[in-house]
Every structure is written in structure tokens, then in C-alpha cells.
Amino acid sequence: MKKTILSLGIATLLLTSCGGPDTQPASQETETAPAEATAPEAEASAEALITINGGDDMKFDLTEIKVKEGQTVKLTINHTGKSPVTAMGHNFVLLAQGVALSEFANEAINAKDNDYIPAAREKDIIAHTKLIGGGESDSIEFTAPAKGNYEFLCSFPGHSAMMKGVFIVE
Numbered sequence: 001m002k003k004t005i006l007s008l009g010i011a012t013l014l015l016t017s018c019g020g021p022d023t024q025p026a027s028q029e030t031e032t033a034p035a036e037a038t039a040p041e042a043e044a045s046a047e048a049l050i051t052i053n054g055g056d057d058m059k060f061d062l063t064e065i066k067v068k069e070g071q072t073v074k075l076t077i078n079h080t081g082k083s084p085v086t087a088m089g090h091n092f093v094l095l096a097q098g099v100a101l102s103e104f105a106n107e108a109i110n111a112k113d114n115d116y117i118p119a120a121r122e123k124d125i126i127a128h129t130k131l132i133g134g135g136e137s138d139s140i141e142f143t144a145p146a147k148g149n150y151e152f153l154c155s156f157p158g159h160s161a162m163m164k165g166v167f168i169v170e
């Protein structure tokens with residue numbers, strides 16, 4: 001009788017000790033899973049692909065753009081309308097921090113010969129596309145500046161009242 005109780009006890013010990021190693025591979029799996037999940041994120045943070053559209057309705061389809069500090073920003077602007085560049089031209093101009101958007105836009109009106117980019121304000125611009133008309137596109141590439149909020153606009157006369165937004169660097 002004593003022998004059977006002993007062997008039962010050993011069997012229980014073996015079973016419980018077997019349960020130990022069984023749970024270990026499972027915990028190892030959960031440890032490797034987050035590492036795999038962060039890999040695509042790290043890859044994505046290398047560059048930010050932004051597409052912004054503007055049509056004959058004088059509107060951008062984006063009023064907020066979010067990127068991460070130091071990212072390579074590849075931005076494409078599409079003019080989805082039909083109006084010629086002289087009547088309904090669009091561009092994307094990203095202003096440096098602290099630059100008053102309305103003041104900049106007012107000066108841009110006098111810079112028709114330079115696609116409404118005032119030459120004296122180049123230092124106040126982080127990046128800008130060329131001025132495009134209906135059906136046209138332009139792409140630019142630049143490095144996202146330091147963390148903070150920046151403003152962007154279309155500098156064609158009168159457009160910035162409607163065509164502007166916040167460029168957020170996180």
C-alpha cells in the first residue's frame with residue numbers, strides 16, 4: 001500500500017515538473033513577438049510618404065500632416081482640377097517656425113515671377129514644391145525638422161485663406 005502511494009507521489013512530481021518546461025517555450029514566444037512587431041515600425045520611420053491633393057475648389061485634402069523628427073519626407077502634390085496654373089495654381093510651402101503665415105502670403109502676392117515664392121523669404125521656408133496647374137504633380141524630398149508644429153500653405157494669391165494646415169513633427 002505504501003509503495004503505491006509513493007509511486008503516485010513521484011508520478012505527481014514528475015507531472016508538475018513536466019509542466020514547468022512546457023510553459024517555458026510559450027513565454028519565449030511571447031518575448032520574441034514584440035521584437036518582430038517593432039521591426040516594421042523602425043523601417044517605416046526612415047521615411048514619410050505624403051500625398052496632398054488640391055483641386056479647382058481651392059482646397060487641400062489635408063489640413064494636418066504628421067511626421068517624425070529626422071524622417072525623410074517624400075511629399076507629392078497633385079492638382080486634381082483642370083484650371084491652368086495662371087488661374088488656379090497650387091503649391092505646397094512649409095514655413096519655418098515663428099513665421100507669420102498671413103504676412104508671408106501677402107508678400108508672396110508680389111512674387112509672381114518666382115512662382116509666388118518671395119526671394120527674400122527663402123530662409124523662412126523649410127521646403128516648397130513648384131507651382132502647378134490642373135492635372136500636374138510635383139514631388140519634393142526634405143528632412144523633417146525638429147519636433148514642433150509648423151504651418152504650410154499654398155502661396156498663390158488668395159489661396160492661403162483656404163489652403164493651409166499644420167505640419168506636426170513628433
Ligand SMILES: [Cu+2]
Nearest residue numbers: 089090154159
Ligand atoms: Cu493654391
